[in-house]
Amino acid sequence: MGFGITHSSLKMKKAVILLSGGLDSATVLALAKQQNFEPYCLSFLYGQRHGIELEMAKKIANFFSIKEHKIAEIDLRIFGGSALTSSIEVPKNNDFKSSNKIPITYVPARNTIFLSYALAYAEVITSFDIFIGVNSIDYSGYPDCRADYIKSFEKMANLATASSLNSNNFFKIHTPLISMNKKEIIKTGMNLGVDFSITHSCYDPKIASDEVISCGQCDSCILRLAGFKANNLVDPIKYRI
Amino acid sequence: MGFGITHSSLKMKKAVILLSGGLDSATVLALAKQQNFEPYCLSFLYGQRHGIELEMAKKIANFFSIKEHKIAEIDLRIFGGSALTSSIEVPKNNDFKSSNKIPITYVPARNTIFLSYALAYAEVITSFDIFIGVNSIDYSGYPDCRADYIKSFEKMANLATASSLNSNNFFKIHTPLISMNKKEIIKTGMNLGVDFSITHSCYDPKIASDEVISCGQCDSCILRLAGFKANNLVDPIKYRI
Numbered sequence: 001m002g003f004g005i006t007h008s009s010l011k012m013k014k015a016v017i018l019l020s021g022g023l024d025s026a027t028v029l030a031l032a033k034q035q036n037f038e039p040y041c042l043s044f045l046y047g048q049r050h051g052i053e054l055e056m057a058k059k060i061a062n063f064f065s066i067k068e069h070k071i072a073e074i075d076l077r078i079f080g081g082s083a084l085t086s087s088i089e090v091p092k093n094n095d096f097k098s099s100n101k102i103p104i105t106y107v108p109a110r111n112t113i114f115l116s117y118a119l120a121y122a123e124v125i126t127s128f129d130i131f132i133g134v135n136s137i138d139y140s141g142y143p144d145c146r147a148d149y150i151k152s153f154e155k156m157a158n159l160a161t162a163s164s165l166n167s168n169n170f171f172k173i174h175t176p177l178i179s180m181n182k183k184e185i186i187k188t189g190m191n192l193g194v195d196f197s198i199t200h201s202c203y204d205p206k207i208a209s210d211e212v213i214s215c216g217q218c219d220s221c222i223l224r225l226a227g228f229k230a231n232n233l234v235d236p237i238k239y240r241i
Numbered sequence: 242m243g244f245g246i247t248h249s250s251l252k253m254k255k256a257v258i259l260l261s262g263g264l265d266s267a268t269v270l271a272l273a274k275q276q277n278f279e280p281y282c283l284s285f286l287y288g289q290r291h292g293i294e295l296e297m298a299k300k301i302a303n304f305f306s307i308k309e310h311k312i313a314e315i316d317l318r319i320f321g322g323s324a325l326t327s328s329i330e331v332p333k334n335n336d337f338k339s340s341n342k343i344p345i346t347y348v349p350a351r352n353t354i355f356l357s358y359a360l361a362y363a364e365v366i367t368s369f370d371i372f373i374g375v376n377s378i379d380y381s382g383y384p385d386c387r388a389d390y391i392k393s394f395e396k397m398a399n400l401a402t403a404s405s406l407n408s409n410n411f412f413k414i415h416t417p418l419i420s421m422n423k424k425e426i427i428k429t430g431m432n433l434g435v436d437f438s439i440t441h442s443c444y445d446p447k448i449a450s451d452e453v454i455s456c457g458q459c460d461s462c463i464l465r466l467a468g469f470k471a472n473n474l475v476d477p478i479k480y481r482i
Contacts (some may be wrong), residue, residue, distance in 0.1 A: 072320050078311050079365040109361035112401045116357040120350035124320040142372045144401045152397040159390040 012038040014127035015174070016118045019043050019069070021056030023199040024133035024177055027189035029064055031176045032131045034192060039131075041069040042121055044114060046076050052205055052212050059198040068125075072117050076107060111144035115153050115173065122171065123163045132176045137181045150171065150175050182227030190233070197236035206240065216241040253279040255368035256415070257359045260284050260310070262297030264440040264465065265374035265418055268430035270305055272417045273372050275433060282310040283362055285315050285355060293446055293453050300439040309366075313358050317348060352385035356394050357415065362414065364404045372415040378422045391416050405413075424470030431474070438477035447481065457482040 015037035019025045032039050043057040054071065061069040111134065118130045134145040143149060150173050157171040158164045164171055177185055189196065201224045202214035214221050216239040228235040256278035260266045273280050284298040295312065302310040352375065359371045375386040384390060391414050399405045400413040405412055418426055430437060443455035443463045455462050457480040469476040 072319055074315055075313065076361065079315055079362050086459065106403055107361075108364035108403070109357055109401060112360060113354070113357040114398070116350055116354040119353060120317065120348075121320050123349035143403055143406050147398070147402040149397070150398045152393075156353070156390070156393040156397045159387070159393050160350060160385045162347055162349070162384055165384050 011117070012036055013129060014038050014040055014122075014125055015129035015131055016122045016125075017041050017042055017119055017125055017131045018114055019057045020131065020133070021053035021058060021060065021200050022133070022220075023189060023194070023196055024135060024185055024194070025057075026060045026194050026199045027185050027192070028131050028133040028174075028176060028195050029060065029066075030189060030192035032174070033064060037129060037131075039064070039066050040125055041066050042114075043071050044117070045071060045073045046110075049234065052198055052207070056198055056200040056225050062171065063195055063198060070121060074113065074114070074117075076110070077173065079108065106142055111142075111149075112153065115157075118124060118162065119157050123161050126163065128169045129163070129174060130171065131176070133177050134175050135177045135180065135185070137179065145178075147175070147178055150178070156168065182223050183230035186227045186231050186233065190231070200237070211238060213238045213240050215239070253277055254370060255279050255281055255363075255366055256372055257363045257366070257368055258282050258372045259355055259359055259374065260298045260301060261374070261408035262294035262301065262441050263374070263461075264430060264435070264437055264442060265376060265426055266298075267301045267435050267437070267440045268426050268433070269372050269374040269415075269417060270307075271430060271433035271435050273415070274305060278370060278372075280297055280305070280307050281366055281368065282307050282360065283355075283359055284310065284312050285358070286312060286314045287351075289437065293448070294441055297441040304436055304439060311362060315354065315358075317351070317354070320349065347383055351383070352383075352390075353394065356398075360398050360402065362413070364402050367404065369405070369412050370415060372417070374418050375416050376418045376421065376426070378420065379425065380440070384421075388416070388419055391419070423464050424471035427468045427472050427474070431472070441478070446448045452479060454479050454481050 015032050017025070017029050017032055017039045019029060019041040020043065029039055029041065041057070041061045043054055045051065045054055058069065111132070115130065115132065122128065122130055134150065136146050154171060154173045161171070163169065180188065200212060200219045203218040203220050204215045206213045214237055216225065221239070225235055256272050256273050258273055258280045260265070260282040261284065262268060262389065270282065271278055282298070282302045286292065286295055352373070356371065356373065356404055363369065363371055375391065377387050395412060395414045402412070404410065421429065427437070441453060442461045444459040444461050445456045448452045455478055457466065462480070466476055
């Protein structure tokens with residue numbers, strides 16, 4: 001006793017975790033740790049309205065004592081085409097659940113770009129495991145959150161890289177939340193000790209005296225609030241309404 | 242007569258062309274125009290040693306009177322891992338042809354990242370055609386230059402995007418050079434009127450009195466010089482040797 005390094009920690013496999021600062025990816029990070037992966041986190045500054053996300057991502061990485069957290073600056077605004085990267089207004093109190101349309105907050109090819117960077121990072125650190133918090137239950141309007149898309153990316157990744165072609169290892173894209181609803185995600189995160197007060201979901205936040213105040217009316221806030229309510233919990237973050 | 246707009250120009254389909262400033266992508270652009278596509282060019286500033294490439298890409302886009310040329314700034318140096326993005330030395334007079342190894346100039350997941358951006362751009366401008374100058378004859382060491390990788394990316398792209406899921410259109414990744422050797426690429430470009438004096442290939446160029454001087458000794462220079470020689474042509478760019 002008292003030797004510190006356990007057998008299991010010696011065998012830890014590296015994994016790249018896409019960390020957005022939202023509650024989904026914070027839960028994914030906790031799940032990766034539970035599965036005994038050594039997390040290497042990757043976040044993006046991508047001209048989103050809410051650079052606040054990145055500050056939260058840093059807090060979450062810190063909360064989980066992550067060894068390495070890379071931030072890639074990419075500018076998707078050069079193409080435009082989404083309420084999250086250009087000047088289109090974020091919809092409020094939108095009836096998105098009953099609509100079959102893809103939300104205006106969809107960013108063209110976003111997850112493909114994010115996963116491509118994760119693949120580059122994984123290859124450099126010799127990891128074959130990438131975690132992403134996509135979810136096909138809520139927000140099913142996003143094409144790049146579905147299981148068949150993820151499978152297809154995984155297959156492509158194994159043809160794209162030197163590391164998989166030169167070894168018997170295969171890239172796996174882990175999507176532990178893909179079949180969970182928001183209620184289940186929040187419950188899972190709570191059970192794993194995630195501090196949801198340092199997560200952020202709002203598409204239209206305001207800052208007042210250094211505090212982030214969420215709108216409570218965008219699609220993302222509505223889903224989040226309903227998820228806490230379904231667990232009989234109070235969301236620990238601040239709202240304007 | 243004299244009406245200016247021809248029937249064929251009204252029907253032109255938009256295409257995204259990945260333009261590096263090299264002779265391959267300049268030839269690809271000429272081929273896309275020959276196939277009656279309206280080219281939208283995309284180049285990257287990605288922490289490569291030779292920002293010169295971008296200047297050449299601008300000259301090429303200008304030479305072909307391209308309507309739109311986007312430049313995406315991405316920083317692959319945050320991951321490291323390649324002679325083209327970090328401080329590893331570019332090999333000279335390397336016997337790369339006889340080696341089965343992946344060259345040190347390989348950039349992890351580079352083409353996957355480039356194609357992901359091209360996909361985002363295509364989706365925003367409602368294009369379903371992406372051109373890339375990959376080649377599996379010379380430089381066969383790069384995994385992300387092979388036909389099965391490209392096919393796999395294409396399949397993934399059609400699952401990733403709102404535009405293909407909501408229409409009967411399918412993304413196609415065009416690789417017109419994939420089975421050509423350097424001799425054939427240069428011959429094709431010459432026949433289509435490409436000005437190779439404004440293209441650039443060297444991994445280790447120098448600038449002297451505003452002129453770009455190529456090393457003549459890196460893998461890329463060796464291939465290029467041999468390609469011109471095989472066509473009984475003199476390469477119009479300047480070399481140090």
